[in-house]
Amino acid sequence: xxxxxxxxxxxxxxxxxxxxxxxxxxxxxxxxxxxxxxxxxxxxxxxxxxxxxxxxxxxxxxxxxxxxxxxxxxxxxxxxxxxxxxxxxxxxxxxxxxxxxxxxxxxxxxxxxxxxxxxxxxxxxxxxxxxxxxxxxxxxxxxxxxxxxxxxxxxxxxxxx
Amino acid sequence: xxxxxxxxxxxxxxxxxxxxxxxxxxxxxxxxxxxxxxxxxxxxxxxxxxxxxxxxxxxxxxxxxxxxxxxxxxxxxxxxxxxxxxxxxxxxxxxxxxxxxxxxxxxxxxxxxxxxxxxxxxxxxxxxxxxxxxxxxxxxxxxxxxxxxxxxxxxxxxxxxxxxxxxxxxxxxxxxxxxxxxxxxxxxxxxxxxxxxxxxxxxxxxxxxxxxxxxxxxxxxxxxxxxxxxxxxxxxxxxxxxxxxxxxxxxxxxxxxxxxxxxxxxxxxxxxxxxxxxxxxxxxxxxxxxxxxxxxxxxxxxxxxxxxxxxxxxxxxxxxxxxxxxxxxxxxxxxxxxxxxxxxxxxxxxxxxxxxxxxxxxxxxxxxxxxxxxxxxxxxxxxxxxxxxxxxxxxxxxxxxxxxxxxxxxxxxxxxxxxxxxxxxxxxxxxxx
Numbered sequence: 001x002x003x004x005x006x007x008x009x010x011x012x013x014x015x016x017x018x019x020x021x022x023x024x025x026x027x028x029x030x031x032x033x034x035x036x037x038x039x040x041x042x043x044x045x046x047x048x049x050x051x052x053x054x055x056x057x058x059x060x061x062x063x064x065x066x067x068x069x070x071x072x073x074x075x076x077x078x079x080x081x082x083x084x085x086x087x088x089x090x091x092x093x094x095x096x097x098x099x100x101x102x103x104x105x106x107x108x109x110x111x112x113x114x115x116x117x118x119x120x121x122x123x124x125x126x127x128x129x130x131x132x133x134x135x136x137x138x139x140x141x142x143x144x145x146x147x148x149x150x151x152x153x154x155x156x157x158x159x160x161x
Numbered sequence: 162x163x164x165x166x167x168x169x170x171x172x173x174x175x176x177x178x179x180x181x182x183x184x185x186x187x188x189x190x191x192x193x194x195x196x197x198x199x200x201x202x203x204x205x206x207x208x209x210x211x212x213x214x215x216x217x218x219x220x221x222x223x224x225x226x227x228x229x230x231x232x233x234x235x236x237x238x239x240x241x242x243x244x245x246x247x248x249x250x251x252x253x254x255x256x257x258x259x260x261x262x263x264x265x266x267x268x269x270x271x272x273x274x275x276x277x278x279x280x281x282x283x284x285x286x287x288x289x290x291x292x293x294x295x296x297x298x299x300x301x302x303x304x305x306x307x308x309x310x311x312x313x314x315x316x317x318x319x320x321x322x323x324x325x326x327x328x329x330x331x332x333x334x335x336x337x338x339x340x341x342x343x344x345x346x347x348x349x350x351x352x353x354x355x356x357x358x359x360x361x362x363x364x365x366x367x368x369x370x371x372x373x374x375x376x377x378x379x380x381x382x383x384x385x386x387x388x389x390x391x392x393x394x395x396x397x398x399x400x401x402x403x404x405x406x407x408x409x410x411x412x413x414x415x416x417x418x419x420x421x422x423x424x425x426x427x428x429x430x431x432x433x434x435x436x437x438x439x440x441x442x443x444x445x446x447x448x449x450x451x452x453x454x455x456x457x458x459x460x461x462x463x464x465x466x467x468x469x470x471x472x473x474x475x476x477x478x479x480x481x482x483x484x485x486x487x488x489x490x491x492x493x494x495x496x497x498x499x500x501x502x503x504x505x506x507x508x509x510x511x512x513x514x515x516x517x518x519x520x521x522x523x524x525x526x527x528x529x530x531x532x533x534x535x536x537x538x539x540x541x542x543x544x545x546x547x548x549x550x551x552x553x554x555x556x557x558x559x560x561x562x563x564x565x566x567x568x569x570x571x572x573x574x575x576x577x578x579x580x581x582x583x584x585x586x587x588x589x590x591x592x593x594x
Contacts, residue, residue, distance in 0.1 A: 029525065029526065029527070030288055030289070030291075030525065030527055031288065031527050031528055031529070032528075056412075056415055056416075057415045057416070057418060058418060059418070059530075059537065059539060059556060060418075060539065060541075060554070060556040060561075062541060062552075062554040062556075064543055064551070064552045065552075076541065076554075078528055078539070078541070078556065082415070082429065082431055085436050085437070087437075087528070087530075089528065107416055107418070108413070108416045108417050109416060109417045109418030109561060109564060111564065112560065112561075112564045120252075133245075134244065134245060135244065135245040135248040135593060135594075136245065136248065137245070144250060144253055145252065145253055149253075151253060151254065151256075151257050
């Protein structure tokens with residue numbers, strides 16, 4: 001059930017009512033409500049948020065790597081409602097090789113952000129229209145923003161020359 | 162193409178046509194071209210349909226942006242922006258630095274609005290630390306950020322006008338911008354990479370004579386902004402090349418995440434300074450200019466008006482600047498005063514600790530949104546309780562705005578793509594990070 005701090009939030013209550021399995025955890029962070037959504041429910045939850053709850057734009061999507069902790073990845077969706085002047089953060093926790101549904105069908109603006117998360121974290125988005133690397137070169141190996149990826153060090157070996 | 166998408170495209174086309182009809186017959190013809198219905202299919206080997214690679218080194222992309230254009234004659238059928246040429250892994254680097262060491266990196270993200278980036282990051286960390294910022298520091302921040310907005314818009318105006326062929330505006334704009342950069346140099350010692358806004362306040366005490374210096378620049382700006390607007394709005398070439406160009410339905414823009422002057426020129430009154438004020442923006446009296454024409458000219462008007470509003474804010478800041486400390490009272494975060502360090506042992510210890518091991522930030526995360534000259538700028542800072550940020554994510558306005566470029570270029574003439582790209586005012590450092 002929803003904690004008291006978030007229960008008053010009409011958005012959280014509406015999601016909990018329509019999609020009873022969606023909200024895994026909910027809390028009030030310093031800058032607004034944060035809802036943790038079950039990975040398989042993210043697409044219906046986002047659809048609901050956009051269609052009925054007025055979150056007409058997505059500000060950004062990003063990832064956080066908690067390696068070596070499990071579950072490893074945390075996807076963060078920053079939603080914004082112009083109508084209600086409200087912001088909402090959704091969190092989806094993922095295992096290392098676990099794919100997640102793309103929300104491009106809900107907000108077209110999610111396209112590049114999901115590509116970026118794929119590029120830098122290696123999270124796979126199902127049904128994404130064009131899941132390619134966006135910032136790194138197409139033939140790059142590895143996912144730079146993972147915690148086990150080195151900050152320095154070039155993979156090029158001069159011994160081959 | 163999905164039917165819904167096709168519908169949207171059709172409405173955009175109809176709207177575009179309605180505008181174009183009032184201009185000239187030649188362009189109307191080209192708009193009919195794009196619906197792609199009347200045209201016979203291109204013969205194999207025909208030179209009418211081809212792919213053109215624009216950039217990554219192209220003067221009008223203002224950086225290293227590559228746009229792959231599929232053309233039918235001079236009409237763009239499809240445009241695909243390719244980014245990443247300036248990707249330097251700033252977000253990864255942030256994770257290896259102490260909290261205070263990230264500030265110089267934020268300068269380099271959007272190198273035309275450094276102070277807004279400094280401010281956004283500082284506010285996010287201050288939120289996690291629950292720091293109270295004294296009024297003088299807040300007002301100084303507002304004043305400098307608004308000067309940054311003017312400086313950034315001047316660059317946009319100069320380069321945008323230069324792209325379309327008005328060369329003298331470019332020189333005037335850079336002349337005025339230099340005056341603003343001199344103010345930044347006066348405050349921080351640097352023209353561009355200022356790093357002046359720090360966690361807990363400002364980097365240095367405001368310099369002697371800042372008040373007169375800024376008043377003097379404002380006098381020039383007030384005259385200058387009107388002059389440049391007149392210079393362009395009474396120029397028939399400028400009007401013909403900007404009116405009715407680069408339109409996209411408002412709901413598509415919101416869906417694609419477009420923010421800032423582009424969205425305001427489409428009639429959406431979205432400005433973070435008003436919607437969720439930070440740094441005592443709520444104490445300032447200013448308007449958020451909007452237009453409904455949603456074309457390149459409307460974006461021009463919105464930005465010109467924004468410069469006037471910024472000047473208005475800076476004037477208010479000059480008149481009502483509160484006195485008092487310019488740094489928060491937080492000895493574990495803010496570097497101590499130099500004099501005190503020589504006389505007080507605690508100050509020396511704090512200084513040593515901050516410099517050698519940084520300061521710990523309570524575990525948690527904060528998403529701080531500010532209004533950069535380009536739109537909604539946000540920093541998402543995740544702390545795991547140590548002195549290094551666990552993750553710093555930069556939600557940069559240029560990245561999201563650029564996403565709309567493909568949709569906006571569909572069906573326009575190749576010459577108009579230059580005007581449209583100029584009106585988006587992206588900074589490639591801001592896109593690629």
